[in-house]
Amino acid sequence: xxxxxxxxxxxxSAGNAVEKxxxxxxxxxMPGAPHRLAEIAxxxxxxxxxxxxILGTFADRGFVHSHGGGRYAPGPRLRAMxxxxxxxxxxxxxxxxxxxxxxxxxxxxxxxRAGDRAVYTHKVEADQPFRTxxxxxxxxxxxxxxxxxCVLAHLGAGEVDDVLGAAGQARRTPATITxxxxxxxxLAEVRRRGYAVDDEENEPSIRCVAAxxxxxxxxxxxxxxxxxxxxxxxxxxxxxxxxxxxHAAQSLAALLL
Amino acid sequence: xxxxxxxxxxxxSAGNAVEKxxxxxxxxxMPGAPHRLAEIAxxxxxxxxxxxxILGTFADRGFVHSHGGGRYAPGPRLRAMxxxxxxxxxxxxxxxxxxxxxxxxxxxxxxxRAGDRAVYTHKVEADQPFRTxxxxxxxxxxxxxxxxxCVLAHLGAGEVDDVLGAAGQARRTPATITxxxxxxxxLAEVRRRGYAVDDEENEPSIRCVAAxxxxxxxxxxxxxxxxxxxxxxxxxxxxxxxxxxxHAAQSLAALLL
DNA sequence: CCCCGCCGTTCCACAACGTGGAACAATTCG
DNA sequence: CGAATTGTTCCACGTTGTGGAACGGCGGGG
Numbered sequence: 001x002x003x004x005x006x007x008x009x010x011x012x013s014a015g016n017a018v019e020k021x022x023x024x025x026x027x028x029x030m031p032g033a034p035h036r037l038a039e040i041a042x043x044x045x046x047x048x049x050x051x052x053x054i055l056g057t058f059a060d061r062g063f064v065h066s067h068g069g070g071r072y073a074p075g076p077r078l079r080a081m082x083x084x085x086x087x088x089x090x091x092x093x094x095x096x097x098x099x100x101x102x103x104x105x106x107x108x109x110x111x112x113r114a115g116d117r118a119v120y121t122h123k124v125e126a127d128q129p130f131r132t133x134x135x136x137x138x139x140x141x142x143x144x145x146x147x148x149x150c151v152l153a154h155l156g157a158g159e160v161d162d163v164l165g166a167a168g169q170a171r172r173t174p175a176t177i178t179x180x181x182x183x184x185x186x187l188a189e190v191r192r193r194g195y196a197v198d199d200e201e202n203e204p205s206i207r208c209v210a211a212x213x214x215x216x217x218x219x220x221x222x223x224x225x226x227x228x229x230x231x232x233x234x235x236x237x238x239x240x241x242x243x244x245x246x247h248a249a250q251s252l253a254a255l256l257l
Numbered sequence: 258x259x260x261x262x263x264x265x266x267x268x269x270s271a272g273n274a275v276e277k278x279x280x281x282x283x284x285x286x287m288p289g290a291p292h293r294l295a296e297i298a299x300x301x302x303x304x305x306x307x308x309x310x311i312l313g314t315f316a317d318r319g320f321v322h323s324h325g326g327g328r329y330a331p332g333p334r335l336r337a338m339x340x341x342x343x344x345x346x347x348x349x350x351x352x353x354x355x356x357x358x359x360x361x362x363x364x365x366x367x368x369x370r371a372g373d374r375a376v377y378t379h380k381v382e383a384d385q386p387f388r389t390x391x392x393x394x395x396x397x398x399x400x401x402x403x404x405x406x407c408v409l410a411h412l413g414a415g416e417v418d419d420v421l422g423a424a425g426q427a428r429r430t431p432a433t434i435t436x437x438x439x440x441x442x443x444l445a446e447v448r449r450r451g452y453a454v455d456d457e458e459n460e461p462s463i464r465c466v467a468a469x470x471x472x473x474x475x476x477x478x479x480x481x482x483x484x485x486x487x488x489x490x491x492x493x494x495x496x497x498x499x500x501x502x503x504h505a506a507q508s509l510a511a512l513l514l
Numbered sequence: 515c516c517c518c519g520c521c522g523t524t525c526c527a528c529a530a531c532g533t534g535g536a537a538c539a540a541t542t543c544g
Numbered sequence: 545c546g547a548a549t550t551g552t553t554c555c556a557c558g559t560t561g562t563g564g565a566a567c568g569g570c571g572g573g574g
Contacts (some may be wrong), residue, residue: 137344
């Protein structure tokens, strides 16, 4: 049995060489390639020379492509790996999401947490896709989205501090919660109810409900959500989907963990 | 300017710690999770205790999920990263592939090399999708597919030895080229013509043409292909698509590198 | 039922490898 | 054209990874 890091409260600091490599790789993978060396070093929280050396290794193996002059983008080998990971999702995941979509009739998303953001990994469109700005690989702020609030709600207080310290609470719409204490109140509510609502807080005229995906030790790894156009689905109606969403989250946690 | 590793003929051996980590990560990402420790260590070409330690680090950071008892699968963090890499493909790639699909009217694939195999990363279905056994993330042998032969044709002889030594030339259909010297002849032909044909060598009643994706230094990173059902598209017709496929490959190389 | 072989896990002495501050070179910007 | 920023190289130090060997547990075959 592996010693079970358990609560693992460590917030930052690299330490391990392999871990640094992972963080650099993650930084290179972020949308908006190519990225500059300094940017990657900062994102990964790794000293510049170390980042440089690590990226050199990555480049040699084709995992990243060096545009020359300190610009790096995902390489063929990383793209191939990504395709394998994304494609090998057992059919189960899509099945659960599709069933949820049928139940509620609106667009369904699955997003997984990566540091101070969540990333869409799956999407099942509504019957009549109105207009969807979302896309696989797109990331969401944690403080202004239903899925994000689900994640935050199940983190330790110190971790919430870390996330908000790094990412802030940017105002995305007039309804965005930009005060820390109001957010804390909301998160307590989310924990109590077992789901979160985004009432046009992230994107105007979009309302969502989401339920958290918790692993065996209760740590949040992501969430499932249902999104509707605001003037078609009211606040109460979106909230009425909560039971179905929670049920789907349950099934997905079993599949993914 | 980075020293340009240039020809870099190194075949195996790990050496660098970061490189070992990459190979382990790649092994975990292969289809058919969860994978056993011994299997991963073997695939990655890393001593068992090292693989164990590295996987432990991965697990701590959520990049892999440990099912306990030496079984490992891609974790949430890796899935999120994969989604970002797969989704951030600039629209350009799909555009080129779609245009090619329109020109030829058949299913178009983009695959990238990963070690001794190639992995589908993009796919544009034919107008009337007959039946397609392919899927994003699925991998192809290099010796029996059009894309694979494109890759092999542009590798150094030593590297071809390495690949075939590791993967062999398994018979997939009656038409598969299973003799090394016949394959070498074919590869020379591919180099000469600039494209490769798979005449039901990988899957019965499927014919393909493919052109290689070469990076700036002429190394093959993958290929584009057009696939047709054998009794709808004859050997000559599939070969007649070569110019369009080569042109698409040219455009894609510019986009991806 | 017991034995044997395979696999996951732990251990540890050794030194190789990564480390990152500082100096240097190349760009970019005003 | 000069100043500020960024990419790159260097190197002395000791932390960290290394992997062969040994151990215990699980499972399959005799």
